[in-house]
Amino acid sequence: SAVISQKPSRDICQRGTSLTIQCQVDSQVTMMFWYRQQPGQSLTLIATANQGSEATYESGFVIDKFPISRPNLTFSTLTVSNMSPEDSSIYLCSVEPLGDTQYFGPGTRLTVL
Amino acid sequence: AQSVTQLGSHVSVSEGALVLLRCNYSSSVPPYLFWYVQYPNQGLQLLLKYTSAATLVKGINGFEAEFKKSETSFHLTKPSAHMSDAAEYFCAVSDRRSGNQFYFGTGTSLTVIP
Numbered sequence: 642s643a644v645i646s647q648k649p650s651r652d653i654c655q656r657g658t659s660l661t662i663q664c665q666v667d668s669q670v671t672m673m674f675w676y677r678q679q680p681g682q683s684l685t686l687i688a689t690a691n692q693g694s695e696a697t698y699e700s701g702f703v704i705d706k707f708p709i710s711r712p713n714l715t716f717s718t719l720t721v722s723n724m725s726p727e728d729s730s731i732y733l734c735s736v737e738p739l740g741d742t743q744y745f746g747p748g749t750r751l752t753v754l
Numbered sequence: 755a756q757s758v759t760q761l762g763s764h765v766s767v768s769e770g771a772l773v774l775l776r777c778n779y780s781s782s783v784p785p786y787l788f789w790y791v792q793y794p795n796q797g798l799q800l801l802l803k804y805t806s807a808a809t810l811v812k813g814i815n816g817f818e819a820e821f822k823k824s825e826t827s828f829h830l831t832k833p834s835a836h837m838s839d840a841a842e843y844f845c846a847v848s849d850r851r852s853g854n855q856f857y858f859g860t861g862t863s864l865t866v867i868p
Contacts, residue, residue, distance in 0.1 A: 686855055742788070745798040
């Protein structure tokens with residue numbers, strides 16, 4: 642398995658601002674993923690972030706809105722840009738250290754006013 | 755393409771009663787299947803997984819699930835519910851390729867009645 646931490650754990654932000662979420666893993670992993678969980682709903686994959694390459698975004702998500710960095714094998718950031726109330730969600734990162742199972746961080750709870 | 759259907763968005767059971775959470779999947783290839791639990795204000799925790807070994811998979815906290823290919827199901831069970839089992843449960847499927855997307859069900863909220 643893997644131990645994953647996220648910062649911040651929660652935040653309340655104003656409309657039009659941006660928030661950068663950090664994800665730190667206790668071991669080196671190739672694959673990292675960012676998910677969004679809107680209130681009362683399931684998880685939706687935003688993008689896959691591999692170290693050394695551009696993130697791959699899923700349909701409906703664009704780099705200008707959700708820029709991702711992956712500077713090394715233990716760290717990634719997701720920025721939620723120009724936020725609106727519709728961006729209020731839980732944002733989770735996950736890793737796949739063994740090739741078949743994803744392990745999740747505790748999530749960042751974002752409220753946009 | 756893969757997809758997951760969880761029947762019943764809300765399930766209530768009495769403490770000590772059987773827990774049964776249903777999950778059916780659709781996959782064009784033999785899948786990997788997972789159950790995750792999300793306690794209030796927390797992230798997702800892996801309960802158990804099926805990756806083509808034994809079809810009856812035992813997980814943490816007394817949960818188990820059985821992969822039934824003929825029924826395309828992977829239902830989660832626990833013989834005796836405990837108050838601490840109250841949480842949101844998600845079934846997920848992947849198509850076995852490393853780094854492939856996980857497809858999550860819509861989740862089932864389990865309430866345990868004392």
